[in-house]
Amino acid sequence: MTDTSLVGRGVVATLSGLVLFAGLGSAADTATAVTFAKDIVPIFQEKCQDCHHKGSMAPMSLVTYEETRPWAKSIKQRVATRQMPPWHIDKTVGVTHFANDRSLNEDQIATIVRWVDAGAPLGNAKDMPAPRQWSSDNEWQAAKELGQPDFVIKSDPYTMAAHHQDVWWRPITNIPVTEPRWVRAVEIRPGTMAGRRITHHAVAYLAQDEPGADPAAQERRGMLMEWAVGKQYDMYRPNTGKLLLPGAQVSWDIHIHAVGETIRDHVELGVWLYPKGQEPKYRTTLTAFQGRSGRYLDIAPNEISKNEGFTVLSRPARLENFQPHMHLRGKAMSVEAILPDGTRQMVSYVPNFNFNWMTNYIYADDAAPVFPKGTKIHVTAWHDNTSANPNNPDPDQWVGYGDRTVDEMCHAWMNVTYISEEDYQDWAAKHKKSAPQTSEPPQGLK
Ligand code: HEC
Numbered sequence: 001m002t003d004t005s006l007v008g009r010g011v012v013a014t015l016s017g018l019v020l021f022a023g024l025g026s027a028a029d030t031a032t033a034v035t036f037a038k039d040i041v042p043i044f045q046e047k048c049q050d051c052h053h054k055g056s057m058a059p060m061s062l063v064t065y066e067e068t069r070p071w072a073k074s075i076k077q078r079v080a081t082r083q084m085p086p087w088h089i090d091k092t093v094g095v096t097h098f099a100n101d102r103s104l105n106e107d108q109i110a111t112i113v114r115w116v117d118a119g120a121p122l123g124n125a126k127d128m129p130a131p132r133q134w135s136s137d138n139e140w141q142a143a144k145e146l147g148q149p150d151f152v153i154k155s156d157p158y159t160m161a162a163h164h165q166d167v168w169w170r171p172i173t174n175i176p177v178t179e180p181r182w183v184r185a186v187e188i189r190p191g192t193m194a195g196r197r198i199t200h201h202a203v204a205y206l207a208q209d210e211p212g213a214d215p216a217a218q219e220r221r222g223m224l225m226e227w228a229v230g231k232q233y234d235m236y237r238p239n240t241g242k243l244l245l246p247g248a249q250v251s252w253d254i255h256i257h258a259v260g261e262t263i264r265d266h267v268e269l270g271v272w273l274y275p276k277g278q279e280p281k282y283r284t285t286l287t288a289f290q291g292r293s294g295r296y297l298d299i300a301p302n303e304i305s306k307n308e309g310f311t312v313l314s315r316p317a318r319l320e321n322f323q324p325h326m327h328l329r330g331k332a333m334s335v336e337a338i339l340p341d342g343t344r345q346m347v348s349y350v351p352n353f354n355f356n357w358m359t360n361y362i363y364a365d366d367a368a369p370v371f372p373k374g375t376k377i378h379v380t381a382w383h384d385n386t387s388a389n390p391n392n393p394d395p396d397q398w399v400g401y402g403d404r405t406v407d408e409m410c411h412a413w414m415n416v417t418y419i420s421e422e423d424y425q426d427w428a429a430k431h432k433k434s435a436p437q438t439s440e441p442p443q444g445l446k
Contacts, residue, residue: 034115035123036065043108044068045132047085053134055193063131065122076116079109086357089322094335094346097364140270142187142233149270151176153204154191155252157266160198162258168405169254172207175244175271182241182280185272187233195265200255201358202267206286208248233270237320237365240417241280244271284320284417291333291381291410299329299383299399299408307410310338311377316424318370320415322348323360324381327405328391330355331384335412337369338376345369347377348412355391355405360413370419370427381410 034040044052044062052062061067068075078084087103104112115121140149156171190199236242254267274280292298292307299305324333334349347369348361363369387395399408419427 033121033123034111034118035121035127036068036115037123037125037127039111039123040068040115041128043104043112045129047102047104047108049132051085053132055134056196065125069120069122072116072120076113079104079112082109082352083354086354086359088350088352088354088357088359089361090349090351094348095322095361095363095367095369097367099362099364100360138189138191138193140187140189140233142185142235142270142272145235146185146272149187150273152268152270153250154268155202155250155254155266157191157264158254158256159262159264160256160258162260162262164258166200166258167256169252169256171252173250173252175206175248175250177244177248178246180246181244181276182274182278183236183244183271184241184274184280185233185235186242187270189268189270191266191268194263195267197259198256198263198265199267200257200356202255203253203358204267204269205251205253206242206244206248207251208245234362235272236280236284237282237368237417239280240282240284241274242285243283282417282419284415287414287416288325288411289335289377289379289414291379291412294401297401297408297410299385301396301398302386304331304382304384304386307381307383309379309410311379313371313373313375313377313416315418316371316373316421317375318368318417318419319347319363320368320417321360321362321413322350323358323413324350324353325358325413326353326355326381326383326410327408328355328393329383329385329389329399329408330381330410331389332382333410333412334380335414336378336380337371338378340372340374344378370424370431372424372428373421377412377414379410379412383408383410 048062050056051058052060054061054063060071062071062075075084082088082103085102085104087101089098091098091101091103142149153173153175155169155173158167158169160167186204188202188204190196190202250269252267289311290309292309297307322335324330326333330353332349332351332353335347337345337347339345350361383399385392385395385397385399389395393406397406399406401407401409
């Protein structure tokens with residue numbers, strides 16, 4: 001990829017720079033020297049250590065100086081190319097504010113790069129903030145705010161061998177509701193602390209018969225929640241929830257990887273309900289906006305292909321989040337809204353999709369876009385079926401739609417909250433003043 005090779009050159013240039021000018025650089029920089037103790041630890045505590053601490057799932061701990069120092073070069077490379085923390089959306093187009101943003105800002109990236117370029121010094125250990133503490137118990141994160149969940153749904157367990165290819169484990173579990181109930185929050189966790197090491201991510205799809213569902217928008221198989229390392233819980237916006245119907249099931253999709261030791265574990269979903277009889281005004285349903293409907297997906301060998309799909313919103317709606325879904329050849333995806341008056345508005349664009357990180361980008365409350373009835377949701381998906389894609393198992397294969405990771409998919413998972421015409425008019429009146437967003441076509445891809 002071009003990004004990586006650019007940074008590769010950057011690193012080489014910096015290293016030779018260090019060799020030549022080491023003395024000069026450190027003398028000139030003392031006033032503003034960036035040190036691990038003073039500048040880096042606070043950033044890592046906030047943005048890295050949730051995943052990078054002992055016993056968590058990242059490959060190394062970034063807590064102490066001794067643990068961090070050997071990784072300095074790799075840290076610079078991953079941070080400068082925005083691969084770490086995993087947050088691959090372009091924040092400069094479409095929705096720019098997110099409820100779960102874990103990315104670094106420009107200053108933080110510059111600070112880390114300067115620190116590595118200066119030889120990754122410790123500085124004065126006395127500057128170090130108090131270390132963060134992690135609970136060694138497997139506690140529900142949402143319990144602090146909501147108490148214990150109303151019920152917990154567990155997947156069948158899986159035994160992962162010490163050495164094995166990745167596995168996608170897809171059991172089905174019944175949901176214990178005998179009458180319709182509204183969900184207010186959900187949280188997924190591996191069943192044990194050991195299980196955290198093998199569980200890369202887990203998705204809990206809600207499988208239930210939806211009378212009156214709009215089949216064009218694939219409302220039937222709503223996702224309850226997706227969990228990936230570092231994620232906490234999903235609490236729906238006020239007065240908004242998901243509806244569970246009797247007979248509902250969770251259909252799991254759990255991505256497990258081997259870590260050199262046999263581990264058996266399950267994944268479980270904690271569910272917090274609205275009190276009986278309390279109906280939130282809005283129902284949110286997870287919708288797969290297609291970049292190309294199944295059997296038409298057609299990806300030629302040795303090419304970067306582009307596919308597009310259009311879905312019309314049958315009612316006014318608020319879009320709550322964006323999670324692009326593609327497989328190994330996924331490269332980029334954009335979602336654009338084409339309003340009934342013909343104006344186009346970019347909603348979200350992920351330029352460097354990475355199959356290992358199925359990130360769900362949750363729009364901040366005031367940023368979640370609202371569209372009138374009749375708006376077309378236009379999804380564009382790019383697949384890289386060339387040898388330049390390091391995840392590509394075979395660039396000489398034609399690829400079509402399918403479940404296996406060597407097959408492809410291209411849809412945008414979005415929670416859609418349909419609102420009334422009246423609510424839409426209210427919203428439109430309040431948002432009239434803000435300048436219309438421009439729709440910048442994604443750069444760098446044809
Ligand atoms: C959501 C969890 C998560 C967060 C947050 C996160 N990482 Fe990572 N990191 C991982 C995982 C998992 C891997 C290994 C898989 C991969 O490379 O994608 C990794 C890999 C890396 C690597 C590559 C190690 C190697 O093999 O060379 C570096 C460097 C790194 N992370 C640095 C950071 C830094 C610095 C931050 C914070 C600014 C950070 N990460 C935030 C989970 C995370």
